[in-house]
Amino acid sequence: MPLPKAELHLHIEGTLEPELAFELAERNGVRLPYADTEALRGAYRFDDLRSFLDLYYGLMAVLRTERDFEDLANAYLARAAAQGVRHAEIFFDPQAHLSRGVALGTVVEGLWRALERSEAVHGVSTQLIMCFLRDESAASALETLDAAKPYLHRITGVGLDSAEVGHPPVKFREVYEAAAALGLRRVAHAGEEGPPEYITEALDVLGAERIDHGLRCMEDPALVARLVRERVPLTLCPLSNVRLRAVDALAEHPLPAMLDAGLLCTVNSDDPAYFGGYAGDNFDAVRTALGLDEDRLRELARNSFTASFLEHDEERRAR
Ligand code: HPA
Ligand code: ZN
Numbered sequence: 001m002p003l004p005k006a007e008l009h010l011h012i013e014g015t016l017e018p019e020l021a022f023e024l025a026e027r028n029g030v031r032l033p034y035a036d037t038e039a040l041r042g043a044y045r046f047d048d049l050r051s052f053l054d055l056y057y058g059l060m061a062v063l064r065t066e067r068d069f070e071d072l073a074n075a076y077l078a079r080a081a082a083q084g085v086r087h088a089e090i091f092f093d094p095q096a097h098l099s100r101g102v103a104l105g106t107v108v109e110g111l112w113r114a115l116e117r118s119e120a121v122h123g124v125s126t127q128l129i130m131c132f133l134r135d136e137s138a139a140s141a142l143e144t145l146d147a148a149k150p151y152l153h154r155i156t157g158v159g160l161d162s163a164e165v166g167h168p169p170v171k172f173r174e175v176y177e178a179a180a181a182l183g184l185r186r187v188a189h190a191g192e193e194g195p196p197e198y199i200t201e202a203l204d205v206l207g208a209e210r211i212d213h214g215l216r217c218m219e220d221p222a223l224v225a226r227l228v229r230e231r232v233p234l235t236l237c238p239l240s241n242v243r244l245r246a247v248d249a250l251a252e253h254p255l256p257a258m259l260d261a262g263l264l265c266t267v268n269s270d271d272p273a274y275f276g277g278y279a280g281d282n283f284d285a286v287r288t289a290l291g292l293d294e295d296r297l298r299e300l301a302r303n304s305f306t307a308s309f310l311e312h313d314e315e316r317r318a319r
Contacts, residue, residue, distance in 0.1 A: 002084030002280045003297060006304035007268050009212050009235035010279075011091045011131075011161070012069075012111065013060055014271025015076035024062035024071070032062070044274055049193050049244050050163055052274065057096055064102060069110025074121075077114060079272075081122040083280025087308055089127045090115075091159055094144050095136055104144075108151045115154075127309055129187060131159040132175060134167035141175040145182075156309050157185030159212065160202075164194040169201040169208075176206040185209060185309050187235075191216035192246060196223050203232065210235060210307060215246055217263075218254050228262040233307030237270035238286050239277050250289035259296060266304045 018037035025032045034040040040059075046052040063069060073090070080088055090111070097107050108128070115126045130148055132141035148155060158179040160172060169188055176186055188202040192213035199217050202208040214234035217223045227234070236255060241247045247254070258265050267286060272278045277285065283300070286292055292300075 002082075003283065003301040004086045005084050005279060005283070005301040006087040006089070006266075006308045006310075007080060007085045007279045008089045008210065008233070008266055008304060008307055009091070009237055009268035009270055010076070010080075010088060011093070011271050012073060012076060013063070013093055013096065014056065014275075015079075015273050016059060016063070016072060017075065017273045020072065020075055021059055021062050024064075024068050028062060028064045028068070030062050030064070032059075044243075046244055046274075052244055052271075053162060056271065056274065060096055061100065063097065064106075066106050066110035066113065069107055070113040073111050073114035073118075076272075077118050077122040077124050077126070079278050081124050083278045084283075085124055085279050087125045087305070087310060089129055089156065089309060091129050091131050091161065093131050093133060093161065094148065095133045095140060098144070098147070104147050104151065108148075108154055112154055125310070127156040128154055129157045129159045129185075130155050131161040132172060133162040134160050134171065134189075135163040138171050138175060141172055142178065145175055145178055149182075152182060152184070155184065157187060159186075160188040160190075160206070161212070164189060164192055164198065168194070168198055169206050173205050176208075180207060187212055189213055192241075192244075196220040199223060199227075203230075209233075213237065213241075213246075215241060215254065218258065218261075224261050224263065227264075231264050233264045233266060233303065234258070235266050235268050235307070237268050237275070237282065239282050240270035240275045243275045250285055253286065253290060255286055256290050256292065256296075259299065264303055264307060265300065266307050267300050268304075 018040045118124050118126050187210040188208040189212040190198040190202040210233045212235045
């Protein structure tokens with residue numbers, strides 16, 4: 001039996017497996033620039049975050065209807081459940097769909113069709129976190145938050161993702177203030193490729209309650225001490241870090257040092273269709289490559305629930 005765990009760093013668009021991508025392409029009459037699923041899988045060789053994002057946003061062209069988003073979410077939830085995930089806080093990227101002419105309502109209501117039945121069907125409770133693309137403008141993020149107002153009863157929080165370097169958290173001060181005023185929880189990717197200062201800024205300027213990745217905090221002992229003292233959760237994604245070359249090899253991942261330092265670490269899959277594994281696969285990989293013992297693995301699973309927004313459900317339903 002896999003350890004029961006919560007998944008807190010998961011981009012639903014990153015769960016699009018090649019087989020489903022081709023199925024949706026056919027259903028929607030979209031031509032993909034790959035001969036077949038093998039050719040598509042063969043293109044999954046990334047040098048960094050940017051090279052991954054280019055392919056990732058391109059493949060989203062197959063997602064067009066509510067049913068597509070429902071099928072995408074159901075496929076993820078089934079795989080996650082099989083690997084012990086009992087609760088999932090799911091990121092989605094509205095701007096990546098709005099820019100292709102897919103309405104926010106299509107995305108949210110489509111995902112919701114799967115999410116509202118998830119506890120009954122998959123035994124997985126869920127929440128939605130709407131992410132802003134940090135390489136788009138602050139004005140675009142504000143427009144996106146405005147467009148989300150009819151759907152806030154479905155949305156727990158906001159996040160910040162896409163190309164990090166050159167797009168510091170401070171760019172999104174205003175939209176995070178507006179999100180907080182609407183009662184939304186706040187998380188942000190920081191310190192994946194960007195410097196430790198982006199982690200500090202995400203905390204101080206955006207009011208981030210969790211840091212997604214946060215790997216590069218290890219370059220700044222004072223920041224590590226603060227994250228430990230304030231019990232700020234970090235949502236690490238070990239297989240993603242290897243594929244996007246944030247670390248050279250899994251055996252060199254700083255997770256053991258981070259746990260030893262007392263950081264509240266969690267293990268997640270990020271974009272499992274692209275990076276070689278779902279949540280349980282990430283747990284298995286760190287156990288094997290880093291020699292984590294059962295106590296450490298149980299600590300990681302416990303941390304995932306501690307760091308979740310589960311207690312927020314009642315407030316969201318009341319909105
Ligand atoms: N980092 C930033 N943006 C992303 C990622 C990531 O790991 N995955 C999907 N969008
Ligand atoms: Zn991510």
